[in-house]
Amino acid sequence: MIDALFPSYPLPQDVVDDLLDTIRRDWTFWGPCSGEDEVWRLQPLPEGLWPANAVTTFLTVKKLLLPQRAALWSHDQNSYRKAGAASPVAVIGVPLCDLQAVWYLDQVFAEDEPYLDRRKQLLLIGMPCEPGAECRCSRQLMPLAGDLFVGADRVWALSRAGQGLLLECACGVAEEMPLPWPEGPDGQRSQISEDLFLSSAAASIWFDESQRCLSCGACSAVCPTCYCFDLLDSAALDGSVVRRRAWDNCFFAEHGKVAGGHDFRPGRADRLRFRMEHKLLGFGDLRGQNSCVGCGRCRGVCPAEIDLDRIAEQLHLEVGS
């Protein structure tokens, strides 16, 4: 996976135009848009406006794959009906870290039809980025998902669909090349081992840091690989019911509580430790796969300045060696 090669084609301006026109025929373009508040959001792009670079938008492609509240089915009389299909969207200007995050979600939701229905409607187009101060991405962390990667003067096909589009636009002869990962951030990532984690239950860092946590849930909302969810029903006036999959958060007090009041993660320290375990060690079959792609969003958004990298560093000092 390290320095994976993908078919890459030269990309003169007329081919870019062709390519975008071809995509526009079947997909609606979404990309990073900066509002008056100077926050970059992932939104439908005004016609003819293309991002110059990838941007780590406030929310990620996750909001299209697992929307904050997405209907799964509706129920009336005595039948359940699958929710309406999502429409095709091409997301352009996706940074490499977020493409890795989609790969990770693809593994988690590999058997989930509502997810896959949405996933099939997405065309993901990566672009080069300028690493910011918060960036800790690593090309070696995990493979990436996506269809195309549009660079300054070359374009890469990342999937069969992407390859098909490039053939349609007669892009010329392919050469196997690595993607232009940004220089710099690689290697500064936080890692913890299973052993370090297991022996850290009583470490003071969990208590010190979690004391400040407001349980606002912002960190996992912005995280491209956080995927906890709840299932919520709402009833309409005509008596029909819609069940939605809605973002949940492991910092919320109810997350590990069962009827009768027993709570399997009663304290904020338990919850912080749970999030850290999920990010850096993973759950189930993905145990061992660090899923923090290093985008820095959680660090940026947290009102309490809770920083997973600093916690990992502290753990090494407090418990490690």
Added chain:
Amino acid sequence: MMHDLQPVPAVLVKIVPMVVDNHLFAFRPEQPLADIMPGQFVEVSISGVGSFPVSSCDLVRDGRIMSCIRRAGRVTDALYRLKEGDTVGLRGPFGNGFPLQRFAGHDVLLIAGGLGMAPLRGLLQALLEDHDRQGRIMVLYGSREPGGLLFYDELVGLSQQGRISVRFSVDFAETLPGPHPQVFCRIGLVSELLEGLQFAPRRTVAAVCGPPALYRCVLEELALTGIAPARIFVTLERRMRCGIGECCHCVTGGRYICRDGPVFSLEQLRGMAGAI
């Protein structure tokens, strides 16, 4: 296996009141679900209210799924307001269930606390209906009070027929339950029922189900009797929303309890931080 998180409509065909706020509910799904093995569970969905996980307490008979459900909160309360003939939704079955082949050819010790009798009763039915089965079945069952003992008459009946042996315990009581004077029942914790119990640990497989407090006191004690930790099976309760290893609510020791479990051996649990 692909999942769409969509329930199958199921008719609530029978409600049998057993103990206050612990009724038996029989559901008949409109399209048959895959067979539910003892220890597996389904998600019962009541549209407009929500859903909850519940184990089956019997084998599936005539396409009916039987559960013993406690009125414990919002969604179970809504279930208690339904009548026979009403419809609910079912998803599942989920989870691994008890490894029945590991119980074959062994004596079996079932230890239940409170509502923990529900999944173990499903296991007991499977054991009793395996006509090739050899070996004793011992049931130790504790409840807060005599009135809370589920399947009491049935267990006493089976014991009188000599098909199982059974011992009850209650946390407190003025009078111990009748009308079966020969029934063994004492005041105390269910773990105390192990005292003086004659059994051959090397030939015995145990299954335990109950609230978290029961696990803390009984599991290691069982291991001390000489039953190998790999032959002590426990079913874990966690908050479960999806049942398919996605929503993360049930995760313990890095594992999805809904998918890898809910049944684990004590040997496995010892390696899962926070499991007990």
